[in-house]
Amino acid sequence: MSISNPSNRILPPSFYIRADVVQIARELLGMVLVTCIDGILTAGLITETEAYAGAIDKASHAYGNRRTARTEPMFSKGGISYVYLCYGLHHLFNIVTGPEHIPHAVLIRAISPLDGLEDVLLRRNKTILTPTLSSGPGSMSAAMGIKRNHTAMSLQGPLLWIEDRSLQPEDADIISGTRVGVAYAAEDALLPFRFWIKGNAFVSKAKGL
DNA sequence: CAAACGATTTTCT
DNA sequence: GAAAATCGTTTGG
Numbered sequence: 001m002s003i004s005n006p007s008n009r010i011l012p013p014s015f016y017i018r019a020d021v022v023q024i025a026r027e028l029l030g031m032v033l034v035t036c037i038d039g040i041l042t043a044g045l046i047t048e049t050e051a052y053a054g055a056i057d058k059a060s061h062a063y064g065n066r067r068t069a070r071t072e073p074m075f076s077k078g079g080i081s082y083v084y085l086c087y088g089l090h091h092l093f094n095i096v097t098g099p100e101h102i103p104h105a106v107l108i109r110a111i112s113p114l115d116g117l118e119d120v121l122l123r124r125n126k127t128i129l130t131p132t133l134s135s136g137p138g139s140m141s142a143a144m145g146i147k148r149n150h151t152a153m154s155l156q157g158p159l160l161w162i163e164d165r166s167l168q169p170e171d172a173d174i175i176s177g178t179r180v181g182v183a184y185a186a187e188d189a190l191l192p193f194r195f196w197i198k199g200n201a202f203v204s205k206a207k208g209l
Numbered sequence: 210c211a212a213a214c215g216a217t218t219t220t221c222t
Numbered sequence: 223g224a225a226a227a228t229c230g231t232t233t234g235g
């Protein structure tokens with residue numbers, strides 16, 4: 001399978017540096033996440049995202065501008081990754097957005113495989129394509145080969161980048177709801193900061209309005 | 210320095 | 223549906 005000159009389809013830094021993280025989370029639906037890790041190129045269509053609005057968002061690791069070694073990448077200029085270990089065994093991949101010092105990020109919760117399916121199956125120790133292959137933030141990262149050491153990495157490549165292949169859903173096919181696993185965030189858990197593509201099989205089964 | 214805790218997934222009953 | 227798996231980060235003493 002050939003990838004036709006993707007260079008001019010890579011989302012530029014200007015896409016990420018904008019201020020509205022919720023809008024960016026929405027626009028990322030239908031974009032294509034590409035990784036070239038250990039020399040293996042794989043790609044998937046982004047089907048589910050969640051916005052984390054840093055300083056003012058109780059669900060964010062950077063709530064109240066809490067700055068630690070782990071959260072440091074979120075305070076950088078938009079356009080890099082933020083990957084951290086969750087529950088001791090899952091690597092969760094985020095896209096840092098906004099200008100420098102504004103710790104906004106978008107969690108990529110699910111993708112639908114596009115390129116390199118054979119390698120994706122190997123990474124997940126599976127033999128057939130099913131939604132569980134890459135639906136859910138932990139399994140998505142595993143499918144794409146993303147690990148914690150890929151944090152604070154440029155989204156202009158050469159290991160990670162996002163392409164616009166003109167596959168965005170219609171506005172009517174974008175659904176929003178509450179974020180998953182953030183009950184501790186009190187009233188902010190009710191914010192409609194989760195987005196997914198209507199009817200897509202590759203959306204996590206976790207509950208959310 | 211010790212202890213608790215996840216932006217979850219998989220397996221077992 | 224319940225419970226285990228599993229460990230870096232953060233917080234408290």
